[in-house]
Amino acid sequence: MQEPVKISARQFTILTIFFTIGSAILVIPSSVAYIAKQDAWIASLIGVACGLCLTVLYNILAGLYPQMNLIQIMEKALGKWLGKVLSLLIIITLIIIVPGVLHYLGNFLTTQIMPETPVQAVNILFAIVVVMGVRLGLETLARSAELMFPWFILLYVSLVILVASRIKLENVQPVFERGVGPIWPGVLSFVSLVFLPHFLMLMIHSSAVNQPREARKAFVLGSLIGGLVIALIVALSILVFGPEIISHSFFPSYLLAQKINIGNFLQRIEVIMAIIWFISLYFRLTLYLYFMALALAYIFNLSDYRPLVLPLGILLVAISVIVYPNVAYQQNFDSRIWIPYILTIGLLLPLLLLLIHGLRKLAGTKKKK
Numbered sequence: 001m002q003e004p005v006k007i008s009a010r011q012f013t014i015l016t017i018f019f020t021i022g023s024a025i026l027v028i029p030s031s032v033a034y035i036a037k038q039d040a041w042i043a044s045l046i047g048v049a050c051g052l053c054l055t056v057l058y059n060i061l062a063g064l065y066p067q068m069n070l071i072q073i074m075e076k077a078l079g080k081w082l083g084k085v086l087s088l089l090i091i092i093t094l095i096i097i098v099p100g101v102l103h104y105l106g107n108f109l110t111t112q113i114m115p116e117t118p119v120q121a122v123n124i125l126f127a128i129v130v131v132m133g134v135r136l137g138l139e140t141l142a143r144s145a146e147l148m149f150p151w152f153i154l155l156y157v158s159l160v161i162l163v164a165s166r167i168k169l170e171n172v173q174p175v176f177e178r179g180v181g182p183i184w185p186g187v188l189s190f191v192s193l194v195f196l197p198h199f200l201m202l203m204i205h206s207s208a209v210n211q212p213r214e215a216r217k218a219f220v221l222g223s224l225i226g227g228l229v230i231a232l233i234v235a236l237s238i239l240v241f242g243p244e245i246i247s248h249s250f251f252p253s254y255l256l257a258q259k260i261n262i263g264n265f266l267q268r269i270e271v272i273m274a275i276i277w278f279i280s281l282y283f284r285l286t287l288y289l290y291f292m293a294l295a296l297a298y299i300f301n302l303s304d305y306r307p308l309v310l311p312l313g314i315l316l317v318a319i320s321v322i323v324y325p326n327v328a329y330q331q332n333f334d335s336r337i338w339i340p341y342i343l344t345i346g347l348l349l350p351l352l353l354l355l356i357h358g359l360r361k362l363a364g365t366k367k368k369k
Helices: 009-021 024-064 070-078 080-113 119-136 138-166 183-194 196-205 212-241 243-247 252-258 275-299 306-322 327-368
Strands: none
Touching: 009 024, 009 138, 009 196, 009 212, 009 275, 024 080, 024 183, 024 196, 024 212, 024 243, 024 252, 024 275, 024 327, 070 080, 070 196, 070 275, 070 327, 080 119, 080 196, 080 275, 080 306, 080 327, 119 138, 119 275, 119 306, 138 212, 138 252, 138 275, 183 196, 183 212, 183 327, 196 212, 196 275, 196 327, 212 243, 212 252, 243 252, 275 306
């Protein structure tokens, strides 16, 4: 298996920012507000702090196995066969995540912008672009992210400034009305959607960045910026609409963009603002598909991941249509199945790998004595 093309630490930072924001910017405000109500902004900030602890954990793991991707780390720590078997958990995780992200995009476009367009058509068109990006390789994706990042920042800052006049401080009062109890489930919901999938970034963390030490700083910085971007959207959503409206809105950040109205002249520009979500969704989905193809190539000792991309893209489109039969099923999956599953993959599995490494090091030290 050929090593992936090296990217710079700056490019890795930008990719991490887009990966962090991804589809979470669309759905996080409603899920956190539903649990924590007007204290959702507090839950989001605590979630960012917890997420940074997770990135430090992943950095430690990457530092113990330099120049290795996630699949190689698991094989090194657990042995060849057990490592390959448990690596299939990564594939299963991606099969769950990737169609779900595409589903969010298709659902968003067909319910908010193009209601008469079949969701299958939207998913197929977007999947074609994603497949093209993955086949072009990680270096091309990183350079594309560099080009799109200034536009993303410009649109995001414009959104924040243009809706700032709609803020009502009474929407976040009273603070801690129900105590700190409801905040922690909100933190868990935030972390499960935004930061726990970062474990998959180990596919490129150490093996694809040409500056391993700088990659660790880039990973933390990108996660911090991405987390704060989402936390600010959560805060603005609560401040502008209040927790009741946001908790029952499926795409609250798009609803936020619809409130832009400057002098009855600058208005109805929410579709332009939706470019923010298209950019972040694209890079998160593309990275997911890249991770899946690369992981399969390493597990089955293939010389190149590219022949797998098109079949995986077709599978992605097929599953995206059936992954969530209805909204009730999706909410039940996100609250009861997704959180314990991603905790197992994103927290317990890296802790297990660190524990095994520590035990092996301890056993080696005793042998020398």
